[in-house]
Amino acid sequence: MRFAGRVDAIGSSAIRDLLALTSAPEVLSLAGGLPAVETFPTQRLADASARLFDLDPGSSLQYATTEGHAGLRAWVAAREQERSGVACDADDVVVTSGSQQALLLCALALCEQGDVVVTDDPGYVGGLQAFAAAGARLVGVPVDEGGLDVDHLARRLADGLRPVACYTVSTFQNPGGATMGEDRRRALAALADRYGFVVVDDDPYADLWFDRPPPAPVRAHTTMTAHLGSASKIVAPGLRVGWAVAPPELRSALVRLKQAADLQAPTLGQALLAELFADSQWFESHLAMLRTTYAARADALVDALVSRFGDRLAVRSPGGGLFVWASFLDGTDTEALLPVALRHGVGFVPGGAFAVDATHAGALRLSFATNPPHRLAEAVDRLYAATTDLATHR
Protein backbone atom coordinates (compact mmCIF):
# COMPACT_ATOMS: atom_id res chain seq x y z
CA MET A 1 0.00 0.00 0.00
CA ARG A 2 1.03 3.57 -0.58
CA PHE A 3 0.42 6.09 2.19
CA ALA A 4 0.16 9.84 2.10
CA GLY A 5 3.11 11.86 3.42
CA ARG A 6 1.06 13.11 6.38
CA VAL A 7 1.21 9.67 7.99
CA ASP A 8 5.00 9.88 8.26
CA ALA A 9 4.76 13.53 9.27
CA ILE A 10 2.95 12.60 12.47
CA GLY A 11 4.82 9.41 13.36
CA SER A 12 3.52 7.86 16.56
CA SER A 13 3.19 9.48 19.95
CA ALA A 14 6.24 8.54 22.01
CA ILE A 15 3.99 8.85 25.04
CA ARG A 16 1.41 6.35 23.88
CA ASP A 17 4.25 3.93 23.07
CA LEU A 18 5.72 4.56 26.49
CA LEU A 19 2.45 3.96 28.29
CA ALA A 20 2.62 0.33 27.15
CA LEU A 21 5.92 -0.05 29.07
CA THR A 22 4.87 1.89 32.13
CA SER A 23 1.57 0.05 32.55
CA ALA A 24 3.34 -3.05 33.94
CA PRO A 25 1.88 -3.70 37.43
CA GLU A 26 5.24 -3.33 39.21
CA VAL A 27 5.82 0.13 37.72
CA LEU A 28 4.63 3.27 39.52
CA SER A 29 3.78 5.35 36.50
CA LEU A 30 4.08 9.10 36.51
CA ALA A 31 4.09 8.98 32.72
CA GLY A 32 0.44 9.19 31.67
CA GLY A 33 -1.67 12.30 31.44
CA LEU A 34 -4.76 10.57 32.75
CA PRO A 35 -7.12 12.00 35.37
CA ALA A 36 -7.70 9.97 38.55
CA VAL A 37 -10.39 7.29 38.09
CA GLU A 38 -11.61 7.69 41.67
CA THR A 39 -12.68 11.27 40.87
CA PHE A 40 -15.10 10.20 38.12
CA PRO A 41 -18.71 10.94 39.19
CA THR A 42 -19.82 7.40 38.39
CA GLN A 43 -23.04 7.34 40.41
CA ARG A 44 -24.13 10.73 39.06
CA LEU A 45 -23.52 9.50 35.51
CA ALA A 46 -25.42 6.25 36.17
CA ASP A 47 -28.40 8.17 37.61
CA ALA A 48 -28.34 10.70 34.77
CA SER A 49 -28.29 7.96 32.11
CA ALA A 50 -31.17 6.10 33.80
CA ARG A 51 -33.18 9.35 33.76
CA LEU A 52 -32.34 10.06 30.14
CA PHE A 53 -33.12 6.56 28.92
CA ASP A 54 -36.42 6.59 30.82
CA LEU A 55 -37.68 10.00 29.91
CA ASP A 56 -36.25 10.81 26.51
CA PRO A 57 -34.10 8.16 24.80
CA GLY A 58 -34.26 10.14 21.54
CA SER A 59 -32.29 13.03 22.98
CA SER A 60 -29.48 10.80 24.17
CA LEU A 61 -29.31 8.03 21.56
CA GLN A 62 -30.41 9.59 18.27
CA TYR A 63 -28.24 11.39 15.71
CA ALA A 64 -27.95 15.05 16.61
CA THR A 65 -26.69 18.31 15.10
CA THR A 66 -23.04 18.79 14.19
CA GLU A 67 -22.79 21.99 16.26
CA GLY A 68 -23.73 20.06 19.40
CA HIS A 69 -26.27 19.72 22.24
CA ALA A 70 -28.08 23.04 22.80
CA GLY A 71 -27.98 22.85 26.61
CA LEU A 72 -24.29 21.97 26.69
CA ARG A 73 -23.43 24.79 24.25
CA ALA A 74 -25.33 27.26 26.43
CA TRP A 75 -23.44 26.06 29.52
CA VAL A 76 -20.06 26.39 27.77
CA ALA A 77 -21.01 29.87 26.50
CA ALA A 78 -22.05 31.09 29.96
CA ARG A 79 -18.76 29.94 31.52
CA GLU A 80 -16.76 31.37 28.66
CA GLN A 81 -18.45 34.75 29.11
CA GLU A 82 -17.80 34.66 32.84
CA ARG A 83 -14.12 33.78 32.41
CA SER A 84 -13.29 36.06 29.49
CA GLY A 85 -15.58 39.00 30.29
CA VAL A 86 -16.47 39.03 26.57
CA ALA A 87 -19.99 38.22 25.35
CA CYS A 88 -20.44 34.58 24.34
CA ASP A 89 -23.56 32.97 22.98
CA ALA A 90 -24.40 29.27 22.55
CA ASP A 91 -24.05 29.85 18.78
CA ASP A 92 -20.36 30.70 19.30
CA VAL A 93 -19.66 27.13 20.49
CA VAL A 94 -18.98 23.97 18.48
CA VAL A 95 -18.97 20.73 20.46
CA THR A 96 -16.27 18.30 19.33
CA SER A 97 -15.31 14.69 19.98
CA GLY A 98 -12.80 15.60 22.66
CA SER A 99 -10.72 18.76 22.40
CA GLN A 100 -8.23 16.63 20.45
CA GLN A 101 -10.67 16.72 17.55
CA ALA A 102 -11.02 20.49 17.90
CA LEU A 103 -7.23 20.70 17.50
CA LEU A 104 -7.27 18.66 14.29
CA LEU A 105 -10.22 20.60 12.89
CA CYS A 106 -8.51 23.93 13.64
CA ALA A 107 -5.32 22.66 12.02
CA LEU A 108 -7.19 21.47 8.91
CA ALA A 109 -9.11 24.73 8.69
CA LEU A 110 -6.05 26.97 9.01
CA CYS A 111 -3.06 25.20 7.44
CA GLU A 112 -2.06 24.62 3.86
CA GLN A 113 0.88 22.25 3.32
CA GLY A 114 4.07 23.92 4.60
CA ASP A 115 2.37 26.78 6.44
CA VAL A 116 4.18 27.85 9.61
CA VAL A 117 2.56 27.24 12.99
CA VAL A 118 4.39 28.61 16.02
CA THR A 119 3.97 26.57 19.15
CA ASP A 120 4.99 25.91 22.74
CA ASP A 121 8.40 24.20 22.95
CA PRO A 122 8.11 21.80 24.80
CA GLY A 123 4.57 21.23 23.48
CA TYR A 124 1.58 18.92 23.91
CA VAL A 125 2.31 15.97 21.64
CA GLY A 126 -1.31 15.42 20.52
CA GLY A 127 -1.53 19.04 19.42
CA LEU A 128 1.77 18.86 17.57
CA GLN A 129 0.54 15.69 15.83
CA ALA A 130 -2.69 17.41 14.76
CA PHE A 131 -0.85 20.34 13.18
CA ALA A 132 1.72 18.04 11.58
CA ALA A 133 -1.09 15.91 10.11
CA ALA A 134 -2.53 19.05 8.52
CA GLY A 135 0.84 19.74 6.84
CA ALA A 136 2.04 22.53 9.14
CA ARG A 137 5.72 23.37 9.60
CA LEU A 138 6.09 23.68 13.36
CA VAL A 139 8.37 26.36 14.78
CA GLY A 140 9.02 26.18 18.52
CA VAL A 141 8.74 29.12 20.90
CA PRO A 142 10.36 28.54 24.31
CA VAL A 143 8.10 28.13 27.35
CA ASP A 144 9.39 29.34 30.73
CA GLU A 145 7.73 29.68 34.18
CA GLY A 146 5.54 32.43 32.69
CA GLY A 147 4.34 30.32 29.75
CA LEU A 148 5.05 30.97 26.06
CA ASP A 149 7.86 33.50 25.68
CA VAL A 150 5.90 36.12 23.76
CA ASP A 151 8.90 38.47 23.44
CA HIS A 152 10.79 35.70 21.66
CA LEU A 153 7.82 35.26 19.32
CA ALA A 154 7.67 39.03 18.72
CA ARG A 155 11.34 38.99 17.66
CA ARG A 156 10.76 36.11 15.24
CA LEU A 157 7.80 37.95 13.73
CA ALA A 158 9.82 41.15 13.43
CA ASP A 159 12.48 39.09 11.60
CA GLY A 160 9.88 38.04 9.02
CA LEU A 161 8.36 34.78 10.30
CA ARG A 162 4.74 34.63 9.13
CA PRO A 163 2.73 31.92 10.89
CA VAL A 164 -0.91 31.13 10.14
CA ALA A 165 -1.46 30.06 13.76
CA CYS A 166 0.03 29.99 17.21
CA TYR A 167 -0.77 26.78 19.09
CA THR A 168 -0.43 27.11 22.85
CA VAL A 169 -1.63 25.50 26.07
CA SER A 170 -1.88 28.77 27.94
CA THR A 171 -2.84 27.46 31.39
CA PHE A 172 -1.15 24.76 33.56
CA GLN A 173 0.59 23.68 30.40
CA ASN A 174 1.02 20.12 29.26
CA PRO A 175 3.87 19.27 29.61
CA GLY A 176 5.51 22.23 31.40
CA GLY A 177 2.92 23.07 34.07
CA ALA A 178 3.44 26.80 33.36
CA THR A 179 0.70 29.43 32.98
CA MET A 180 0.91 32.44 30.71
CA GLY A 181 0.45 35.65 32.69
CA GLU A 182 -2.06 38.37 31.88
CA ASP A 183 0.52 40.65 30.23
CA ARG A 184 1.76 37.95 27.90
CA ARG A 185 -1.81 37.03 26.96
CA ARG A 186 -2.49 40.64 25.99
CA ALA A 187 0.79 40.86 24.10
CA LEU A 188 0.11 37.60 22.23
CA ALA A 189 -3.37 38.84 21.29
CA ALA A 190 -1.88 42.10 19.98
CA LEU A 191 0.62 40.13 17.86
CA ALA A 192 -2.20 37.96 16.47
CA ASP A 193 -4.15 41.09 15.47
CA ARG A 194 -1.10 42.78 13.98
CA TYR A 195 0.28 39.83 12.00
CA GLY A 196 -3.03 38.13 11.20
CA PHE A 197 -2.57 34.69 12.77
CA VAL A 198 -5.03 32.71 14.88
CA VAL A 199 -4.19 31.78 18.48
CA VAL A 200 -5.37 28.23 19.11
CA ASP A 201 -5.68 28.45 22.89
CA ASP A 202 -5.92 24.85 24.09
CA ASP A 203 -7.27 25.07 27.62
CA PRO A 204 -8.44 21.78 29.19
CA TYR A 205 -6.89 22.43 32.64
CA ALA A 206 -8.16 25.94 33.51
CA ASP A 207 -10.65 24.70 36.13
CA LEU A 208 -8.02 22.64 37.94
CA TRP A 209 -6.35 25.54 39.78
CA PHE A 210 -4.98 25.08 43.29
CA ASP A 211 -4.78 28.52 44.96
CA ARG A 212 -6.22 31.00 42.50
CA PRO A 213 -7.94 30.94 39.11
CA PRO A 214 -5.80 31.61 36.03
CA PRO A 215 -6.01 34.89 34.06
CA ALA A 216 -8.74 35.34 31.44
CA PRO A 217 -8.17 33.41 28.20
CA VAL A 218 -6.58 35.06 25.15
CA ARG A 219 -10.12 35.45 23.77
CA ALA A 220 -10.59 38.28 26.30
CA HIS A 221 -8.15 40.35 24.21
CA THR A 222 -8.71 39.38 20.55
CA THR A 223 -11.20 37.77 18.18
CA MET A 224 -8.29 36.10 16.32
CA THR A 225 -8.56 33.02 18.50
CA ALA A 226 -10.15 29.63 19.00
CA HIS A 227 -10.55 28.80 22.69
CA LEU A 228 -10.72 25.05 23.24
CA GLY A 229 -12.10 23.29 26.31
CA SER A 230 -12.85 19.76 27.39
CA ALA A 231 -14.88 17.66 29.81
CA SER A 232 -12.06 15.09 29.96
CA LYS A 233 -10.21 16.45 32.97
CA ILE A 234 -13.22 17.83 34.88
CA VAL A 235 -15.64 14.90 34.45
CA ALA A 236 -14.26 11.91 32.48
CA PRO A 237 -12.31 11.51 29.23
CA GLY A 238 -14.23 8.45 28.03
CA LEU A 239 -17.27 10.61 27.30
CA ARG A 240 -15.22 12.15 24.46
CA VAL A 241 -16.63 15.65 24.67
CA GLY A 242 -14.70 18.85 24.07
CA TRP A 243 -15.54 22.20 22.47
CA ALA A 244 -14.25 25.21 20.58
CA VAL A 245 -15.37 28.80 21.01
CA ALA A 246 -14.49 30.58 17.78
CA PRO A 247 -15.53 33.54 15.61
CA PRO A 248 -18.24 32.83 12.98
CA GLU A 249 -16.11 32.19 9.89
CA LEU A 250 -13.76 29.80 11.70
CA ARG A 251 -16.71 28.10 13.39
CA SER A 252 -18.42 27.41 10.12
CA ALA A 253 -15.17 25.90 8.75
CA LEU A 254 -14.93 23.68 11.85
CA VAL A 255 -18.53 22.53 11.43
CA ARG A 256 -18.02 21.58 7.77
CA LEU A 257 -14.81 19.70 8.56
CA LYS A 258 -16.49 17.97 11.48
CA GLN A 259 -19.32 16.80 9.25
CA ALA A 260 -16.72 15.18 7.04
CA ALA A 261 -14.96 13.63 10.03
CA ASP A 262 -17.73 12.14 12.19
CA LEU A 263 -20.99 14.10 11.75
CA GLN A 264 -21.22 14.98 15.45
CA ALA A 265 -19.80 14.42 18.94
CA PRO A 266 -21.34 11.51 20.90
CA THR A 267 -25.00 12.32 21.66
CA LEU A 268 -25.01 10.37 24.92
CA GLY A 269 -21.85 11.98 26.30
CA GLN A 270 -23.19 15.45 25.56
CA ALA A 271 -26.61 14.73 27.08
CA LEU A 272 -25.02 13.31 30.24
CA LEU A 273 -22.79 16.33 30.65
CA ALA A 274 -25.69 18.73 30.14
CA GLU A 275 -27.55 16.89 32.93
CA LEU A 276 -24.55 17.02 35.28
CA PHE A 277 -23.67 20.65 34.61
CA ALA A 278 -27.30 21.72 35.14
CA ASP A 279 -26.77 21.08 38.86
CA SER A 280 -24.31 23.93 39.34
CA GLN A 281 -24.06 23.43 43.09
CA TRP A 282 -22.99 19.83 42.63
CA PHE A 283 -20.56 20.79 39.85
CA GLU A 284 -18.85 23.46 41.94
CA SER A 285 -18.39 20.98 44.80
CA HIS A 286 -17.04 18.41 42.33
CA LEU A 287 -14.49 20.96 41.06
CA ALA A 288 -13.53 21.81 44.66
CA MET A 289 -12.90 18.09 45.30
CA LEU A 290 -10.72 17.83 42.15
CA ARG A 291 -8.70 20.89 43.15
CA THR A 292 -8.08 19.64 46.68
CA THR A 293 -7.15 16.14 45.49
CA TYR A 294 -4.74 17.30 42.79
CA ALA A 295 -3.22 20.09 44.90
CA ALA A 296 -2.32 17.60 47.65
CA ARG A 297 -0.74 15.28 45.07
CA ALA A 298 1.18 18.09 43.37
CA ASP A 299 2.54 19.22 46.74
CA ALA A 300 3.57 15.70 47.67
CA LEU A 301 5.43 15.20 44.39
CA VAL A 302 7.18 18.58 44.43
CA ASP A 303 8.20 18.19 48.09
CA ALA A 304 9.59 14.70 47.50
CA LEU A 305 11.54 15.83 44.42
CA VAL A 306 13.01 18.85 46.18
CA SER A 307 14.00 16.98 49.32
CA ARG A 308 15.46 13.98 47.40
CA PHE A 309 17.31 15.75 44.61
CA GLY A 310 18.09 19.18 46.09
CA ASP A 311 20.09 21.38 43.72
CA ARG A 312 20.54 18.66 41.10
CA LEU A 313 17.02 19.14 39.81
CA ALA A 314 15.13 22.34 38.98
CA VAL A 315 11.50 21.61 39.80
CA ARG A 316 8.72 23.82 38.44
CA SER A 317 5.92 23.89 40.97
CA PRO A 318 2.58 24.09 39.08
CA GLY A 319 -0.37 26.27 40.09
CA GLY A 320 -2.83 23.68 38.77
CA GLY A 321 -3.33 20.96 36.16
CA LEU A 322 -1.80 17.49 36.29
CA PHE A 323 1.93 17.89 35.61
CA VAL A 324 5.29 18.76 37.12
CA TRP A 325 8.15 19.65 34.78
CA ALA A 326 11.65 19.19 36.13
CA SER A 327 15.13 19.62 34.65
CA PHE A 328 18.36 17.95 35.76
CA LEU A 329 21.17 20.45 36.25
CA ASP A 330 23.90 17.79 36.55
CA GLY A 331 23.90 16.56 32.95
CA THR A 332 21.58 13.56 33.48
CA ASP A 333 20.03 12.58 30.13
CA THR A 334 16.42 11.57 30.79
CA GLU A 335 16.17 9.42 27.65
CA ALA A 336 19.04 7.30 29.03
CA LEU A 337 17.51 7.40 32.51
CA LEU A 338 14.13 6.01 31.44
CA PRO A 339 15.05 2.32 30.90
CA VAL A 340 16.96 2.34 34.21
CA ALA A 341 13.99 3.96 35.95
CA LEU A 342 11.63 1.33 34.55
CA ARG A 343 13.91 -1.39 35.98
CA HIS A 344 13.61 0.41 39.32
CA GLY A 345 9.81 0.42 38.96
CA VAL A 346 9.04 4.03 38.04
CA GLY A 347 7.95 5.60 34.76
CA PHE A 348 8.02 9.20 33.46
CA VAL A 349 8.16 10.91 30.09
CA PRO A 350 11.57 12.25 28.97
CA GLY A 351 11.49 15.91 27.89
CA GLY A 352 12.60 14.99 24.38
CA ALA A 353 9.14 13.51 23.69
CA PHE A 354 7.72 17.06 23.73
CA ALA A 355 10.50 18.70 21.73
CA VAL A 356 9.78 20.95 18.77
CA ASP A 357 13.15 22.66 18.10
CA ALA A 358 14.96 22.45 21.46
CA THR A 359 16.06 19.01 22.79
CA HIS A 360 14.94 19.11 26.46
CA ALA A 361 17.41 16.26 27.04
CA GLY A 362 17.77 16.91 30.77
CA ALA A 363 14.05 17.44 31.41
CA LEU A 364 11.19 15.15 32.34
CA ARG A 365 7.42 15.37 32.78
CA LEU A 366 5.93 13.78 35.87
CA SER A 367 2.18 13.40 36.38
CA PHE A 368 0.93 13.43 39.96
CA ALA A 369 -2.71 12.81 39.06
CA THR A 370 -3.18 9.07 39.44
CA ASN A 371 -1.15 8.32 42.57
CA PRO A 372 -1.86 9.22 46.20
CA PRO A 373 0.87 11.14 48.08
CA HIS A 374 2.60 8.11 49.69
CA ARG A 375 3.00 6.40 46.33
CA LEU A 376 4.37 9.59 44.80
CA ALA A 377 7.01 9.69 47.54
CA GLU A 378 7.85 6.04 46.79
CA ALA A 379 8.07 6.82 43.05
CA VAL A 380 10.56 9.63 43.75
CA ASP A 381 12.68 7.28 45.91
CA ARG A 382 12.79 4.86 43.00
CA LEU A 383 13.68 7.65 40.58
CA TYR A 384 16.49 8.73 42.86
CA ALA A 385 17.83 5.16 43.01
CA ALA A 386 17.68 5.00 39.21
CA THR A 387 19.75 8.19 38.83
CA THR A 388 22.37 6.79 41.21
CA ASP A 389 22.40 3.54 39.25
CA LEU A 390 22.77 5.41 35.95
CA ALA A 391 25.59 7.58 37.31
CA THR A 392 27.59 4.59 38.62
CA HIS A 393 27.29 2.71 35.32
CA ARG A 394 28.02 5.66 33.09
Ligand SMILES: Cc1ncc(COP(=O)(O)O)c(C=O)c1O
Ligand atom coordinates in the same frame (compact mmCIF):
# COMPACT_ATOMS: atom_id res chain seq x y z
C1 LIG B 1 -3.22 20.09 26.34
C2 LIG B 1 -4.20 19.06 25.92
N1 LIG B 1 -5.03 19.31 24.91
C3 LIG B 1 -5.93 18.41 24.50
C4 LIG B 1 -6.01 17.16 25.08
C5 LIG B 1 -7.01 16.19 24.55
O1 LIG B 1 -8.07 16.02 25.43
P1 LIG B 1 -9.48 15.46 25.05
O2 LIG B 1 -9.49 15.11 23.60
O3 LIG B 1 -9.70 14.28 25.90
O4 LIG B 1 -10.44 16.58 25.35
C6 LIG B 1 -5.16 16.83 26.13
C7 LIG B 1 -5.19 15.50 26.75
O5 LIG B 1 -4.40 15.12 27.54
C8 LIG B 1 -4.23 17.81 26.57
O6 LIG B 1 -3.37 17.58 27.57
